[in-house]
Structure formats: C-alpha cells, structure tokens
Amino acid sequence: MARWNVTAVNDPDAFDRYRAGLADWYDTSGFSDADASRFFTEKTICQFGDFVLTRGRSIGQTLTRGPEQIRRSGLDGVTLLLDFGGLEGDADGLTVSGRPGTVHIRHQARLSAARLAAVDVLTITMPREAAPPWLMEPHLHGASIDSCPAIGRILINHISVLASTAPTMGLEQGINSIRAALILAEKAFRNSGRLSSNQTKAVYRSIRAAATQHIDRHLTESQLGIVHLTNAIGVSRATLFRAFSESGGINRHITHQRLQRARSALLERIGRNPSVAEIAHTHGFVSEAHFSRLFKLAYGTPPGAVRPLRTLPEPDFSGDIRYDLLLDWMKGGPD
Template identity: 30%
Template sequence: MVDHHTGSAVIRGIPHDVFDSRSLPNHARFEAWRATVLPLFESHLEHPPQEGFSARVDGFKLRRMVICVAEFSGQRYLRRRGHRADEGADPLLIQLYLSGGYVGHNGYRTVRVGPGDISLLDLGYSLETRAERSRALSFIVPREAMFSFLPPEHAQIGSVIPARSAVGRILSHHLLCVWNALHGASADEDEHITQTVLGAVAGAFAGYGTGESQVLESHLLDAICAYIERNLSAENLTPAHLCRKFACSRARLYRLFRPLGGVAAFVRQARLKRCFQELTEPRAIRPSVIEVAMRWGFTSQSHFSRLFRANFGITPSEAIEQAQAQRRARTGSARPAYSPHSTFHYWLSQL
C-alpha cells in the first residue's frame, strides 16, 4: 500500500507490489515465478537460458483489475480449457508488448505478437504460447467487467492490433499514460481509472477485423475445431467427413483452416497435444508410449516420436522424465525458504 503525503493530509494510494526472482537463489527462481502466475496459466521452461532464469513484475491491484509490467526469460505458457487454479475465474488479458513477443494460439486462433503490438486474449479458451525474452504491460480484467463495455459477440479472441496501425499507436500511448499515472494515483480514483482503461480497450477492439461475414466464418471454424477436439480418437477426421458434417465445400474448409496450417496439420497438432498431456500427467499406472500414440491415431512409434520431437523439442520419453522431475521438485521434502504464493498470486486468484 502506498500513501502520498500532502501537507497534513495522507492520501491512500492504489495497492502496489514488486516480485523479483533475482532476490531468490538461482534454483528457486523459476518455481517461484511459476507459482506466481499459476492462476493465469502454467509456465514451462523448455530451454533454461545460459544467463539463468529471471522474472520481475511491478504492478498495481485495482478493485476490478490488475495492471503490471512484467519482464521475463523466454518460456512456454499453457492454459487448458477448464483451468481454474485456486478457484480463479477466466479473465481477459490485454497486453502491450514493449519488447520481445510470442507466437501461439488462443482457442482456435493463431496469435503472433511483436514489439508494440496489443493483444486481447480470452482465458476462458485454451491458450498456448511460446514467448521469447520479453517485457510487457498487462491488464488482467474479469470478463464480466470487460463485457459490460464490449459485448462478447463484438470481440474476437486472439485479436492483435498492430503497432504500426493508427489505432495501435493511440491505444499504446493511452495505456502507457495510465501506467505512468498509477504511481501517483489515489485509491479514490480506482474506479475512474478502470472505466478509462476499459472504455479505451473496448473502443479499440470492438469488431476489430471482424465484418459480418468474418463473424459467421469464425463461428463455423470454432464449431469445426470443437468437433475435432471432441473426436480426436476417431479415424474419419478427414476433410471429406468434415465437409459432409458441416455442409461446407472443400474450398471453404481449406480457406478456414489456412491460418492454422491446414486441416490435417490442425488434427495432427491437436492429437500430439493430447498425447503430450496424457504422457506427462500423474498416473498410478502409466501406459506405454505406443499405447498412447495409437489411442490418438498414430500407428508407428518411430513416426510418432519424430513428430513429437519436431513439435515439442523433446522425445516422448524425455517429456515423461521432465514431468516426473518437476513433480518431485515441487513435492520434495526440502522446501524453499520463500513463500511460493506471492502477493501477485493472491491478487490474480481473487479476480
């Protein structure tokens, strides 16, 4: 909590806190960071940086929003559908990347963000991104607060406003001004600040890149992707079957899936992710790699292993070993001296 003194008066500031992994021993830094952001998503460090992992968050807690600037080493972020860590909800995440960037997907939308771009992510949908070393200004907002300004049918998940666009430059300037003003703001200004942010974000993202025909195409793509996800073990997930099921032409189907790499690539990617999830989740009796592969449509273990390694950077066996090592590290008898649940963890879980 920050208090500003003006003469004899004391003005109560907006709650403020800083998390800096560099205050911890090297071996404890990533796990502390992982626990901090767990209410939003799982963090995975696939390739530890040679200079060592580091992350820092400087942020403010408004009544209906968390605003922070985060700097972090490259890592993978994952949020599966139904992820509600610590009973948290499914907020929206608005981010202005000041440096670095990421590529991934939100729901069934491919998202690519670079310096200066502003993204709108919906954590009610699955999320998987690979971020390089970055610095980002983030606004974490309960969905009901945002949707009171921006009806969900007018917002497209995974939308990105480019840095080079006029709207991007205007919104970027606005969000940075808000961030700078927070350091001297009083708690009495909390709700006005929230409404200022939400109004600007809603105005910028309302219908961004979505005409009526695009909305219809988006709904069809969502329906087809959801059907594929529910039927990944079926043998007939072919373009011909999907065209019959959804009464669309092959040309239209291919056009819908072009941003996702094509129909076959999307099905293969979804099956690989399901295999990764099954291989790395804790089980009393673990099925073999080939059993998991065959259950999700792969008939050759060598071919499956090559695809798995090309997609995740490790073999199926290495994925199992890494998951087991991470669980042992989190449940081992030697506990770190720090509390894994930082102030930010609490703030995020309360949204």
Template identity: 30%
Template sequence: MIEKAADRAGGIPRFSFADDAPGPQGAVAQWLETVHLLFDAEPLRPPGEGFAATLRAFKLGPMLIGRARAQAQRFIRDNPVLARGGCDWLLIQFYVTGGYRGTTSHGPINVRAGDISMLDLACTLSTEADDFDNINIIIPRALLASRMPVGANLHGLVLRRELGFTKVLQRHMLAIDEFVDELDALQSEALVDGTLALLSAAFAQAIPGPAGSTGSTDAIAMAIRRHIDTNLANPKLGVASIAAHFGVSRATLYRLVAPLGGISDYIRRARLQRAYADLWQTDGQSGRVSVVARRWGFGSEATFARLFKATYGVCPSKARKSERHFEPSREIANPVVHWMRSNWQA
C-alpha cells in the same frame, strides 16, 4: 524477492516481484509460482543459462494491472489451469518488447513488439514468448464484453502496432504504469471508466461487422444480448421466449443474433461461465453443484455435470472452492498467490 507494498492512506494494493531466490532453479520456481494462477510456464533457455524475471502489479478499481519483464518461455493455459485459476476474466497484453506466437482454442495467434492482444481466460492457449517486457490488464469479463459488439469472439484479438488507435492505447497503458504511484484509490477508480472506454473502442475496430449490418440492427442485437445475459437464471429462457419478448419472428431473431453462433449455444456457454464463477468463488450450501445448476437454469444436475466436464475438463464438484487444492509450499513461500487470489475475487 516478493514485496507487498504498505498501502498509503487511501492508496491502492500492489506488490512487486524480483527473481532473487538462490540459484537459477530457485528463481525459476519463484516465477512459476507467481504466474501459476494464469499459466503453466516453462523457460525456453537451457537451465545452465540462468533465468531472470521481474513483475510489478497493482489493483486499479476492479482491474489488475502488472508490468512483467522475463526471459523467453512457453505459456500454457489448459483445462487444469482453468480449474485452479478461474475463467471469468479477459487479459489484455501490450508487448513493449518481444512478442509471442502459438495457438488458441480459436486458431493461431502471432503478436509482435508493439501489438496489443486480448485473451479470454475461459479459453485455452499454448504460446511461446521471446524475451519480453509487457504490460498486462486483467478485467472482469462483464465490464468489457458488455461494451463490445454482440457475439464478438474476443479470444485472440490483436491490435496491430501500425494502427493509430493502437498507438493511443499504447501510450495510455504506459502512462498508467509510469504514474500509478501518484494515484490514490479515488483517482484510480475514476481512471477505470476511461480505460474501459479506450479498450472497447480500440478492440471494436478489430472486429469485422457482419455483412449488411446497420446501426439499428446492431442496437437491437445488443439489446437481445443484454436480455439474454440478464435472464440466464430463467430456465424458460430460449428462442421462443426471446422472440416473443422482442416481437419478432424466429427467422428474424436468428438473423439478428447470427454472430452469437446460435442462440441455444450462446445461452449454454454463458450459463456455464456463470456457473463456473459461482463454483470457483463460493462454498457451503450456496456452492453445492445442484444449487448452482438450478441457479443458472439447468433443469438437470446430470446434464449440467456432463456439459461442464465436456467444456472445462473437470467435474463441477472439483471446481468448488472447498475442493481446490494448492501446494502448501506455494501458499507459504509465495505471498503473491494470496495477493492475486484475494484481489482476483475482489
């Protein structure tokens, strides 16, 4: 059963899911439809053993939060999933019970019960999860990445359960799940800043700083990153313009932002992410490939199309809102698809 809660006056949007479709395969199909914006999923138990899953989700300000309980399954996020579900988000997962293991585009990952992981939804992964109970937070990338160390690789970060900060974050996430029904919209908005502060502080501890870094150099590096992120639409943005803006030599600039993996590469990746978000969310004239390419500083539509396909596996024209096709049966039979998509973009 999929139930969208009737919002109280000033309440927050929410829905719940229970696998009550007739027959084991009906339950599986209902679950796969529910998660298909995030993953392609495949139950690991033989079909004859049945399948069980529940999910409760709600919108906390700009974040989507949900608690899921399900049997063992494989989760895949590849380029086709990126194309249909969007990528400008981060996924935080606290495994209350169970865990998962597998590979991400940045290397292997192993998460145990009690661990908290971060996954970048612009990146790919393939994992296998045990029977699990987990709490998930989906956050717009800009809200959290701006609080993290410059150039930090966020995909596949894991906070181990033994750490004190992890235990604090565990209790915070459990408290949100337990008391969300007592929150109104204004209270939920106020809780967002505290949640972001806790997440950024906890995960920052898991990122090793570069050798020889100091508070002053980290501050300069963060200022450089902010400058880049706010000027991505400027086609003249590059090493020379950034060095001139901050009054440093190219050699000093390269040293300060070494964690970015190269200034030109970082600018290109960031522009592609912004372009993908525009194509995914817009349509009409403003969503034309040529318009989006120019908007994010790409001098040539052909170059943009080549880089986009190399990164995401689809042509930019296929990522446009009007070109994304979803099976009508999913839209009709599973209102979670509508709920997720509308709140995903809100």
C-alpha cells in the same frame, strides 16, 4: 500494490518457485538448460477496485492455459495485454501472432498459448462482471491491434503511461484511467476508427476528473505542470491538452485555481500578514512579480491593494441590548 524483483543470483530456487507459483494459472515451458541459472522475474501489481494492472518482465518462455489451468485458477474474466517483445501462439484454435508493441485480448476461461521470446508485458485484467460487454464478445478472444492505426497508437501510449504511473495513483485516478483505456480499446478493436463524439467526451471527462483531483491536491507545489500531470494520471501531453481544450487549456486552469486560492488567502490576512510575496510563494508562483502581473490581469487590481475582510467584533451583551448595533454590523455598517 505488490512488487518484486527476484533473480537466480539472489535466490537459487527462483526458477522453480516461479513455475510453481504460476502452475494454477499457466503451464510454463520452452526453457533452455541454461535458463534456470540466468532466470529473473520482475513484477509490479496495482489494484484499482475490480481492475488489476501489472507490469512484468522475465526470460523467454511459453505460457499455456489449458483445461487444467482454467479449472484450477477459477478465473472468468478478460485481460488486455500489451506485449513489447513479440509473441506467437494460439487462442482456442486460432493462430495468433504480434510484433512488439501489440495489444492482445485474452478471455481467461478459454484456451490459449503464447510463446514469448522475452516476457515484457503490461496487462489490465478484470472479472467478467466488471468488463464492458463488448470485451467479452467470443470472437475477440485472440484479437490484437498494433500501432499502425492511429487509434492503436493512442491506446498503446495510454496503457504505457498508465502502467508507469499506476504505483503513485489513488483509487479514483486509477479507475478513471483504466476506464478511459477501455473506451479507447473498444474503438480500436471494434471499429479501428475515430472515436464518436460521445466516446471522446467520456474519455476526456474521466481524464479531466483525474487531473482536476490531482491539481487540487498539489496546487501549491511549484513543480505542478504538464510533465507532473502526465506522469501522475497516465496520459500523454496531447491527450491532456485536448481534455482541457474547451476550458482554455491545462495551464490556464492551473493558474486560475492558484489565483482563486491566493485571492482567498489575501482576503483572510490579518493586516499585511502574510505578505504578498509569501502568498505568491506558497501558492506555486515563481515570483511575487509574476503573481502580481497575473493577479492584476485576472482581477483588475494588484494583490497588494486587496483589503482583508473586516473581522467584526463580537457584540457585548453585558450592557444595553443593542439590536440596532447588531443589525448595523450585519449590514456592514461602521463599527
């Protein structure tokens, strides 16, 4: 991950360095005389395999990718751009515009220009070979969708939450979340309708995989819950609930996993150590009473009644050869 927050106040050359840094990607223009002194740029960049996700803010400007920038950058891929400030521009001869909260598609090897009143954008960028084929269809360069259709709102919300939580995501979580965004984007841009059954299953499968992985790593933490998960894996509450609906819900899944792990801890105890209260606390339950009630509902017996697995003494082969004793131990017979 890379991150910076530079202003003309703390770096008098920030404006010139910004324009020079972007020169191979974009020609920057449309600045006022006062912009150099009030200039700022904020950027967060996260890479997940072939995918690069960015969050950027800056002053208003025009960004143009002409033949020279396309040649110098050598980029041949596609960007999904969620713009929060509103833009007007051109995509290879097609006039484009979008109100705040619109997702745009831009092919990097084709001409484009955008005038932004203020740079406030999220982007997901990938090379051609990593992009799904539909996203590289020529007619989609310059396409956009806003929050009017339901699928547009879902896509925008998903990208927004993904970007806010990306800095804390692992590689697999990030890739799964971006792939889910691309499935939503396909439906939004190609059909503007409801997801097919297979597409829905694919989205929810990737969300469940990311959530389950995160749950397993943080299962013993008391703060693990809906808010924690939505922030960690980059989805809305509603999407998370739907992803686990067939398995009884996300809270039930977390509780089930905690109970299983706590039961293992009870079986591995030496005598009564650790105590039921200690096991409850270390496995994310709010109290011993809460743990005991849930445990009895799940297993039909209170946790205190669980007998630790008997640790069998090692056979002593220094005297008689007692295969009868060894066999008895293997069968679980008396000592």
